Amino acid sequence: MKSSLIQCDWILPVVGAPIADAVVVVQGKRIAWLGERVALPDRYAAQPLRKINGVMLPGLVNAHTHLQYSGFHELGATQYQNFEHWCEDFEARYDAVSDPEYWAESSAAGAWQALRSGTTVFSDIITHDEARGAFARHGCAGIEFLEVIAALSQAWVDSERAAFLDRLSQQSTTVTGISPHAPYSVDPDVISDLVRIADEQGLRLHSHLAESSEEEAFYQRGAKAVLEIYGSLRDQFALVRSGGVSKNAAQFADSVGLLNKSTHVAHGIYLDKAQRDLLKDAGTRVALCPRSNATIGLAQAPVAAYLNEGHDISVGTDSLASAASLDLMEDVALLYSIAREQGYAGTDLAKRLLEAATAGGARALGLFEQGYGAIAEGGPADVAVFDLAATEETLESTIVEKAAGRCVLTMVAGEVVHDGAA
Ligand SMILES: [Zn+2]
Structure with a gap:
């Protein structure tokens, strides 16, 4: 040999x-x-x-990215005011893509950029299946999480569920997972169904949670600011129609079955201690994406609190649509300064962040047992x-x-x- x-x-x-x-x-x-x-x-x-x-x-293990948006790098080089502001630009850029092959090329370019900065394991969200296979082509391990976004209960039952099961059944060289985009952009019944499907098929789940400061008001009262980009569709979301369910973000995610050991969530910015505890008790890990949060104009995640409370954190770049590069070590450096600013005084900080960028990410993907x-x-x-x-x-x-x-x-x-x- x-x-x-x-x-x-x-x-x-x-x-x-x-x-x-x-x-x-x-x-x-x-x-x-x-x-x-x-x-x-x-x-x-x-x-x-x-x-x-x-x-x-x-x-390195990039615990949250969307390689297919690597072509949107001019967004990642812009400073936005908030999530909704960024969404507008993102949506315009997204709608301008007409050739599905764009996603394959964009994804391949991203995988290559990440490899050159030391990433070998990926947690990649796939919105368009043309983007599949980008990191596997280089022999990399990881999970491609097939995304479901803007899914309403009725349309899901009528046709989208069958189409999604068909997507899941496609042959692939890569391990497949399921990503309900976020608990606000997919109706509750649909998320619960996706959790059930993941459980039945032994697949992992990945979702965005507490990324927008407007999210909580949606779960609590059905306030639709977070759904701004969905246009007239937003009035059809179950929580808008019901006026919310009086739950915070973590409670809501838990109520639809999303908080469990097979799920890791990205961002986890707007979560207080009780909500963070809910995640930890459920065994749900968080992938922190500090540069993406800064580009979009969001608050900093409670990094010091996650560390002090014993969370098994991981690190993600998010996509080039909200980060200037796919170099995970840039995010690690930023997490270090944020944690210090937030008062984390432990001498183990660097060690813990290096673990987050490697073993922590592997655990979030269920790949640590295989040695990643x-x-x-x-x-x-x-x-x-x-x-x-x-x-x-x-x-x-x-x-x-x-x-x-x-x-x-x-x-x-x-x-x-x-x-x-x-
Ligand atoms: Zn993301």
């Missing part, structure tokens, strides 16, 4: 202590050995060793090397603050897919 050896100044396995002057031995698609160079077993000693200056991490989000013997050979110099004392904080833009090598399933190392 083909094997290759890579030596780095540091390897951060995430599931174990950092290793200095370390080597990984890759055989086929797996890590065969990992440790200090001086401890390299004799059986590998005669093999060529490639030395790369820098720090090796597990391939970590570097370990027998696990998948998914790694990323960053051109950084650090001492043992500053290792984690240096990675968090400086790794963005410095990925020099990405390996996916034992294959080097990006190589900019000297």
